Amino acid sequence: MGAVATDPTAAAPELDERKAAVLLAVVRAYVRVGEPVGSRSVVDEAGLSVSSATVRNEMAALEEAGYISHPHTSAGRIPTDKGYRFFVDALRGQTSADPDVSAEQVALLDDLLAGATDLEDLLHKATTALSRLTRFAGLVAAPRLDRSRLKHIELVQLAPATILAVAIADTGRVTKRMVELAEPLAEVDVQRARHAINAAATGLRGHDAPDAISGLSAGAPSELTELIERVAEAVRSGVADPDTRSRGLFVGGTSALAAEGQFARLEQVKRVYETLEEQVVVLQVLQDALADADPGVRIGAELPLRELEACAIVASSYDAPSESAGQIGVLGPSRMDYRATLGAVRAVADTLERAIAGMTGTGPSRTADRLRATNLSAPDEQR
Known part of the structure; x- marks a missing residue:
């Protein structure tokens, strides 16, 4: 960092x-x-x-x-x-701008994030870790799906004409879309389509996958054409569209902002709480904080919202697979210990990177393990 x-x-x-x-x-x-x-x-x-x-x-x-x-x-x-x-x-x-993070704090961070069951749980826990270390609100933006690579697409037939499309990225994120067909489709045909779609799209970046899937329809049997096109649309809306990242913001520890001594006036706290409910707005503020430096700091009037004029944001990025990156940070009063807060945010970013690597990169994907456990991948294994 x-x-x-x-x-x-x-x-x-x-x-x-x-x-x-x-x-x-x-x-x-x-x-x-x-x-x-x-x-x-x-x-x-x-x-x-x-x-x-x-x-x-x-x-x-x-x-x-x-x-x-x-x-x-x-x-x-x-x-x-x-x-x-x-x-x-x-x-x-300063030669030592970052405060030391104790071995005990690092161990606590590792233990907290190691207990995550999937990426979303991990990111939720990261907000808790940020808040505990700083006593401010923790913000974590998930890695962008459109820059990650597809690891697997599962098609689950819920009814003869209703398919659940589950896209799993190499960052560990999972998106789901319902696909309604005009005509019922046999289960064997659903599995044929799934096999072809995975062969074409696995390993591609999110923004390239929809066109690769759609391109299959030209040479596909007529009974599979509609499903293939609908899955391409589902991947485009759930993975390839950059706007879907707005649903990947996690906020934790907001109650800490109401503690005595954080803000001078109650109306300031109210405005901050109201702003934190606007995910798209907060995500943009978090990303803007990293426009010039990483880690980045925005203070008071430097923030784009008047509602946050009594606040400061300290933010950092964290790496994920496929050159995809997410952002983490804390939102608190402008009267904060910036040196300690910078150190805490960097420590959580480093720990989060290690946890994601263990979950999706250097170690087995827990998401994939759960899908196998529910037999969603069984047709592949039976081929």
Whole structure:
């Protein structure tokens, strides 16, 4: 996983070494105590060998430049979005930007994700892991199906003219579509079609598979033509269409956002909860956070939604088979420990990659095992 890509000196050339030290001290102290920070606290936090009066002058300059603000009820200062951004960017210049993740935490992560029964369960558990480590809402976007490869297509005859098409990607994701035929079809013909479809589409990327399946109909027996075309349509809508990824967003730990000290006002929490119900919107916000850097951070006004102006998102990508990638992240208040949160998100991303590799790559696919256990693959084995 890479580091945050923005250069703090390029973003804020007007800050000399002492102003930068004062600003970073304000951010650290405010994140820790949640109260406006005074000049004496800054002197102690930064270890500066200057007077409080000198620090007050520096804080006044930082306020004028928009890095900190001065709540009217207090003599102290709090960071603005611009101040948080400087802090996050400054992490890049540190030799150890990521906090250590203890062996105990790594073991807990491995144990939590190892208990998953399939990819969806794994991604749900990843949101729980993110929330437990950060006390924020965990967000996990599943790998895009259209970039993954088809591992198997199963056709289950539920009625003479009703077929359930089950497409299994090499990422472990499973999509299902009902296929209604105009005329009943014999079970043996369904299995003939399934065999031909798998021979043509297995191993293809999701966006290439529908055309390969549809191309079979030209040379297929007339009784199989309709089923083949309908399966091609089902794969196109369930796997090849990029918009289907909007249904692959998992959110967990939202109750943590209502904890005391997370947000200043109740209406802020309400707006965040309402936004989290909009999967497509949240998915886009998560992906946008990774547009410039991985891991990526978006703070307050950098987020595209006014409803999230009191929030920040820390996001990272994780690798899956077939060069497919998903995204994970946390949504919390802009007053968060960015250093610890970046470390936690990276740790979960790494653990998730290992778990997916064990489930779909280096180890046997648990999804395939379950399908075999329910005899969905029995016709193949009987040929």
